[in-house]
Amino acid sequence: MASTNKSKVLRIEPLECKDARWATLVKTTYTDPEGVERTWESSKRLTRPAGSDIDGVGVVAILQDPSKPHDDPRILLQKQWRPPIDATVIEVPAGLIDPNETAEQCAIRELKEETGYMGKVVDDGFGASPIMFNDPGFCNTNLRMIHVTVDMSLHENQNPQPSLEDNEFIETFSVPFKDLWVECKKFEKAGYAIDARVGTLAEGVECARRWKLF
Template sequence: MEESNRKEERIRGEVLFKGRMLRLERDAVRLPNGLETSREVIRHPGAVAIIALQDQQVLMVRQYRYAIAQETLEIPAGKLDPNETPEACAQRELREETGYRGTLEHISTFYTTPGFTDEVMHLFSARDLVWDPLAPDDDEFIGVEKIPWDEAVQKAQRSEFNDAKTILGILLVQGRIG
């Protein structure tokens, strides 16, 4: 089937919820076969994630994630502010979450969950890290851990991280340096 035959047309929409990080919309759409249905979409400003490498180790953050009611061990990440470039956001988030800044390289840009959100994630690697901390956000309680790079790759390959951006980021960077 050609792409034009799969496109869904927005007929009308409504905002169900607007918060500080996301907006939930419900749209009426016309399907390729002419039928009408609804789609619920979470609108998100976009985010960054950073593989920060120092002395054959990767800097990771441990934090409690309310949505899943557990702590996770993840790569540093955060939401884009209005009019902020992904690179500026990555540098800011790296400094806020780990205390370091570094030389950034763009690795990939991808949709996190295109079935229900338009969130796009910009993945960077960071090297040549220098201590240059920013104050963390008031609602973040983060612990920084250094994991040997080879161990992090093995954990990603064995699905021992429960965060998709962390697994993908490690494996994509490993593909560039491994």
């Protein structure tokens, strides 16, 4: 279960807003319900394309083989070290949206680039989630979760080869979707950080089981 990533933080130093490429700090002045003027400090993304309503996507990729209908569906996950928290994080495939790209197109592209898998967006109205804000008290970053199926019987998914950028070091793996909560607890115990998207998915699966929603 241990990650092979050997990255480490060398130093942390202040960053002037004028030098920021990806995000900046802003101070918002507003009035509360009683008319009192207040201020709020937060971070703002600098990468959202003009005309886009989201910064990026997360991909819920479910691996299934139609020739094995009784096998449990598996969810595709990744291990990726993240400098802000100096830890290897358990994540779903994700990425920033390109100009003139739909959320669905972004998801299929990022899935192929990061994992090598070719997927298909679910087309029954469940393909894209509502817009979600990761931490609205701190940052305006948002995304849609895109639900994708990966047909493991297809030739192109037999030996997937990612096309990672030179600063990306990603380990891809999968776990049974029904066991995601238990797996997250194991990863946490082993010293990994859990991305909120993965943790929320795991919690949803566990809630559905415990309260017998289906």
